[in-house]
Amino acid sequence: MRIPSPSRFPWSGRGILAALAWLAPAGLAPAAPVFDRAANLIVFIGDGMGLEHVVAGHCHKGAPLCFEEWPASALVGTGSASGLTDSAAAATAIATGVQVYNGVVSVADPGDSGDLQTVLEYFQGKGKRTGLVTTDYLTGATPAAFAAHAASRYDTDVITNGYLARTRPNILYGGGGIDAAAAAEAGYQVLSNSAGMAALDTASATNVCGRFADGAMPYEYDGLGEAPHLWEMTSNALAVLGNGPAGFFLMVEDSGLDLASHANHTPRMVQEMRAFDAAVQAALDWATNRTDTLILVTGDHETGGLVVTNDNGAGADPGVEWTSTGHTAVDIGCWAWGAGAGYVGGAMAHTNLHHAIVAASLFQSGCEVSIDTPTNLSMTWRASSGEVFRVETTDDIVSPAWQPLGVVTAAADTFTIIDSDVGTATQRFYRAVSLP
Ligand SMILES: [Zn+2]
Numbered sequence: 001m002r003i004p005s006p007s008r009f010p011w012s013g014r015g016i017l018a019a020l021a022w023l024a025p026a027g028l029a030p031a032a033p034v035f036d037r038a039a040n041l042i043v044f045i046g047d048g049m050g051l052e053h054v055v056a057g058h059c060h061k062g063a064p065l066c067f068e069e070w071p072a073s074a075l076v077g078t079g080s081a082s083g084l085t086d087s088a089a090a091a092t093a094i095a096t097g098v099q100v101y102n103g104v105v106s107v108a109d110p111g112d113s114g115d116l117q118t119v120l121e122y123f124q125g126k127g128k129r130t131g132l133v134t135t136d137y138l139t140g141a142t143p144a145a146f147a148a149h150a151a152s153r154y155d156t157d158v159i160t161n162g163y164l165a166r167t168r169p170n171i172l173y174g175g176g177g178i179d180a181a182a183a184a185e186a187g188y189q190v191l192s193n194s195a196g197m198a199a200l201d202t203a204s205a206t207n208v209c210g211r212f213a214d215g216a217m218p219y220e221y222d223g224l225g226e227a228p229h230l231w232e233m234t235s236n237a238l239a240v241l242g243n244g245p246a247g248f249f250l251m252v253e254d255s256g257l258d259l260a261s262h263a264n265h266t267p268r269m270v271q272e273m274r275a276f277d278a279a280v281q282a283a284l285d286w287a288t289n290r291t292d293t294l295i296l297v298t299g300d301h302e303t304g305g306l307v308v309t310n311d312n313g314a315g316a317d318p319g320v321e322w323t324s325t326g327h328t329a330v331d332i333g334c335w336a337w338g339a340g341a342g343y344v345g346g347a348m349a350h351t352n353l354h355h356a357i358v359a360a361s362l363f364q365s366g367c368e369v370s371i372d373t374p375t376n377l378s379m380t381w382r383a384s385s386g387e388v389f390r391v392e393t394t395d396d397i398v399s400p401a402w403q404p405l406g407v408v409t410a411a412a413d414t415f416t417i418i419d420s421d422v423g424t425a426t427q428r429f430y431r432a433v434s435l436p
Contacts, residue, residue, distance in 0.1 A: 038294035038339035038360040039247030041123065042238075042283050043094070045142055046276050047087055048258030048303030050332050055308045055318070056266075057273030062314025065277040066284055067297045072341035074334045074348045078301045081110055084327055087258070088153040090300035090350055091145035095119055097354035097398075105141065105150040105159065115149040119357055120249055121167060122398065126361075129244035131171030131237045135217040135230055136255035138163075138209075139177030142300065146251050164188075171240055171250070173197075173210035173233040175217045183209040194228035202239035210236075219256045221271040230254055231278040238286045247292070252279055261304035264322040269304075287338060294341060294360045298334040298353060301327045355429075358397050363431060377419040381432050383410035389432040391417050397429045405430070 044067075046053065057065050080089030082102040089102045096106050096116035106116045120130045132143040139160055141153040147169050148162030160178050163169065164186040172178065172188070180190050188209040191197050197210055212227040220229070228236070234252050241248035254276040260268035280297055287293040305328045310319030334353060336344035340360020348356075383389065387410045394400040408415045422428065 037362060038292060039128075040242070040250075040287070040290070040293040041119075041248070041357055041361060042250045042252065042287070042293065042295045043119075043357065044276070044280055044283070044295070044297040045091070045094070045251065045253045046257050046273075046297075046299045047136070047142060047253055047255040048261045048301065048327070049254075049273075049276070049299035050302030050304075050306060050328070050330055052306040052308050052320075053257065053261070053269065053273055053299075053302075054333065056270055056306065056320060057277055059308065059311040059318035060270045060274060060314070060316065061277065065273070066281045067277075067295075067335040067337065070335045070337045070341070072336040072344045074336075074344045074346055075331045076298060076334045076348050076350060076353065077331050078299075078350060079329065084329055085301050085350075086141070086153075086327065087255075087300050088141035088145060091142040092116070093350035094298070094300070094353050095145045097351045097358075099351060103141075103153050105144045105148060105153050105155075106146075107149050107151060109151065113151065117398070118146050119354060120146040120169065120251070122358065123247075123249040123361070124167065127244075127246035129171075129241045129246075129248040130167070130169045131241050131248065131250040132169050132174070132253075133171065133230070133233045133237050133250065134174035134253040134255060136174060136253060137177035137216055138172055138174040138211065140174070140216075140253075140255060142253045142255065143172075143174065143251065168207065170207055170244075170248075171210075171237045172208070173212070173228075173237060175213035176211060176215050178209065178211060180209075180211050183211065193226035194224075194232060195226070197228050197232065197236050200236065200240075202236065203243060205240050208240060216255060216259070219260065219268045219272065220275040221260075221268040229278065230275045231282040234279045235282045235286070238283065242286070252283070254279070258303045261306065261322075262325055264304055264325060266317050266320055266322075269306075270317050284337065291339060293338045294357070295337045296334065296344065296353065296357065297336070299332040300350075302330045302332055303327050305330075355397050359429065362397070375420060375422050377422045377428070378416060379419070379430060380414050380416045381410075382414055383432075383434075385410055385412055387415075388435040389415065390435055391430060391432050393419065393428055393430050395428055400429065402431070407435070408432075 086102040095118040144159045147167040148159040150158040191210040257272040305323030307321045343356035391405040392402040
């Protein structure tokens with residue numbers, strides 16, 4: 001059987017039906033490039049990064065940002081249980097696959113207020129190392145939603161306790177919010193500047209807290225002083241996390257983008273975009289010859305109602321108009337590279353990104369999906385002629401209970417199966433198991 005390279009396929013519409021489908025691994029050597037299941041998962045979040053922010057960075061760079069030309073990309077609809085989303089609810093949606101009210105950090109609200117398992121915890125349970133890198137307070141809403149549970153994003157004691165006493169990510173790099181003494185007490189090696197980080201023995205380090213500012217880290221535009229750049233924190237985190245035996249999960253956030261956009265400060269926003277791009281490039285450099293790594297780049301919402309009106313060339317800030325000082329409801333983007341990138345495509349919701357990340361760690365992607373009628377989901381898989389498959393489906397990707405959908409024989413190099421009973425399902429996952 002031929003194992004296909006990750007293929008992009010359309011998702012069936014935000015909030016309506018997000019189908020994941022893949023070809024179960026088997027035999028024969030495939031044609032390059034082929035990605036394995038993702039052992040290493042890296043998620044970049046540009047806080048407040050809409051599509052026009054990407055355009056603005058592109059204009060200043062005079063070239064596409066490193067992730068813009070990746071083959072897998074999607075439009076992402078934002079919005080929380082409160083309507084217009086904040087960073088806490090958006091990060092919770094990405095981290096847990098569940099929509100919550102604004103301000104909520106990975107607990108079920110609406111719901112029973114119980115803790116929602118995050119992807120960081122899920123991967124930690126699989127033996128992976130984990131890390132959080134941010135330019136925000138370490139206890140900021142975005143990193144918090146991946147490694148803590150709190151009724152409010154402002155419960156910093158609860159969030160700190162979640163990090164240090166419970167989830168204990170291997171890497172905590174960012175600004176303040178955690179007391180250095182408390183981190184040291186909890187067994188973390190504590191760093192306070194870029195020189196200290198550069199001197200870190202990444203081969204032996206296991207739990208490191210880089211506390212590079214008292215509050216949020218400075219804007220790139222204003223100069224970082226002794227603090228490291230986002231790309232330096234990313235590279236250093238990868239050097240530590242990459243030593244784990246079972247891969248890792250890393251979340252990297254640029255939060256200055258959101259702050260600069262609230263202030264409608266174009267030069268700061270543009271420099272944050274360049275810094276964000278450099279950080280993604282650092283991850284790409286780390287992963288470039290690997291087949292076991294997924295890099296996903298997205299935002300949590302758009303900030304500023306930004307419109308780029310004029311490209312003033314490389315090295316110059318583009319002409320822009322700001323139409324808001326708050327968050328807006330416009331769609332944002334997601335770009336994916338590497339193992340399982342094919343799970344990103346079409347129009348997605350933030351919650352779908354969670355499922356795509358989990359699925360990328362479990363299966364290779366290799367299926368084209370289309371909707372024939374409102375209840376008919378048609379899937380075309382790649383295979384070899386004469387191969388027999390049992391296609392199975394489940395509603396839950398984290399704890400799947402696979403139900404058989406049918407047995408199909410590939411007539412040529414593809415086979416198609418239709419799920420005619422999709423009904424009102426909001427998401428469903430499929431796999432094709434090769435039969436002897
Ligand atoms: Zn904001």
